[in-house]
Amino acid sequence: MTSANDLISIRNLQVSLMSARGLVHAVRGIDLDVQRGEIHGVVGESGCGKTVTAKSIMRLYDENIMLSGGHIFFEGYDMFSLSEREIQALRGSEVSMIFQDPMTALNPLYTIGYQLEETLTNKGVKKMEAAARAVKLLEDVGVNPPESRKSQYPFEMSGGMLQRVMIAMAISCNPKLLIADEPTTSLDVTVQAQILDLLTRLRDGRYMSILMITHNFGIVAEICDRVSVMYAGGIVESGDVREIFRDPRHPYTSDLIKSIPRSGTRGTLLATIPGTPPDLLREINGCAYAPRCRYASGVCAEAPPPPRSISESHSYACVRGT
């Protein structure tokens, strides 16, 4: 059931990875829809499968990754039926991705202008036009003055500027979906605020969708329209950001929100979550959160809780009723 307003629909995606310890079931049957023009957050703690999910959309697989099931529909087309060549054509022009550390994605030996122009010419843009468009793109993302910045090498730029350059490259071919994997995690708060503002403006101006991957609920509150909360390879709650902040239904979501320090928590003990996330090498039969959940009862560990909807725009997976 995908709707016309969905740019991308992920259905029952399952991804496993071969690690030194054995097969890691990193993504365990998730459903996720990103609508046109929305900023959709994917939030969760380290190792819950956010990056693996994002890479699956781009089909950026390492050799050790095995897709074990599910579908990803992009504008209705099943991406898993596309050839590597067709996927290649999609990357950059329809879907593109930025990462936490822009340095690793840029070549230290070439100027940023050269790399930006190359991205464009690779997509068939003429050389002359690419040069002009590169300048315009740098200007759009706030790398000023673009003409002189073009001839700089990555090491000559600050972390914030490099992330802007990455964004310029990612949007150079007007993708419909931008996947941003922790794009501000290594930046100072003042620069983070600038980048979040830039992303919001790009979405507004280009009617682009953004899949915003983060471990920071503050970023979700700040710029996301909808959010999916991930835990141990699954999505436990999903929907409108306001609804979820006001009325989190899954115990993991509410436990996580309560553990964040904020004004007013001074001098108090923060709520904590006992235990640790499950070992992803193992089969999980029931709710993955059950061993840590204060509401868990016998049934929780037996079968996966069915998704419940409490409104058009808010659903969660927990046996506890509404």
Added chain:
Amino acid sequence: MGIIFSVKKLAKYFPVGGKTLKAVDCLTFEIYEREVYGVVGESGSGKSTLGRCMLNLVEPTAGEVIFGDEIMPMSELARKSPARMKSLRRDMQVVFQNPNSSFNPKMTIGRALYNAASFFGLKGGGRDRIHELLDYVNLDRSVLSRYSNALSGGEMQRLAIVRALIPSPRFVMADEPVSALDVSVQAQILNILGEMKNRFGLTMMFISHELTVVEHICDRIMVMYLGAMMELGPVEELFGNPLHPYTRALLDSRPKTSPDEKKTREMLEGEIPGAVDIPAGCRFFSRCPDAVRECGEIPPELYKVTDFHFVACHLVRDTVGNN
């Protein structure tokens, strides 16, 4: 309130490519006994360098640090006295962001902790103390036979706290102790750090770039920018009545805590410049939204707003007057 640390005109410069990088530049402040003193600022503002100077780990370029009876940099004589060096190490302990790098991966956790205990000559090899501390941080004794690579970031950070507490220090410095941790784990560590002060009668300095964390745990906060103090005050005052444009900008750039929060944000432009070629006037001049002409020429003094609230900004002088 007794003073445990007195930092006087402290400076630490590094030579880089024929120029001078002023990581810490003429800082003066005091830390009172039994308080949690917070230091915040963007990356490169000199927080860790300040911390290392205070812990006697690096030699300052100028100025001094007085800790109890010791004055640092220490005299040749003091440095040659093993007893004095040992007592300094006992009294000042540290917890870093990345505990794994400070535990030897080839040694069991137990070995590492017992080594620390025997260095400080604890009774019975420190067994009781170590057990008591493991209970305190809520870790099972079975960790003693494990190696650091088999433990999670949160477990390692608890062990770093245990190791720091073994000699019953008077002072603990925590440099970004929760920055690398997940939210739910961060909460556990913050709870432990928050209780430590009362439980063990300690004084702490807490270095972080995260304002919410600092607000949660600290009593007083110093805001640093390019090696210098911009504002200093009790938490309530600094968050309730921030007076320095940089403090305000830091507070404004925090992401919302809820989507319903209304925010009038004044976004700061640019990024923190390198600490070489520090401008003549106010260090914040190049990014300051409120700057006036004299800001680029004359460095502001530290103005006293109340007995405990200090601000280094020309605009504040006009409101509080010269005193």
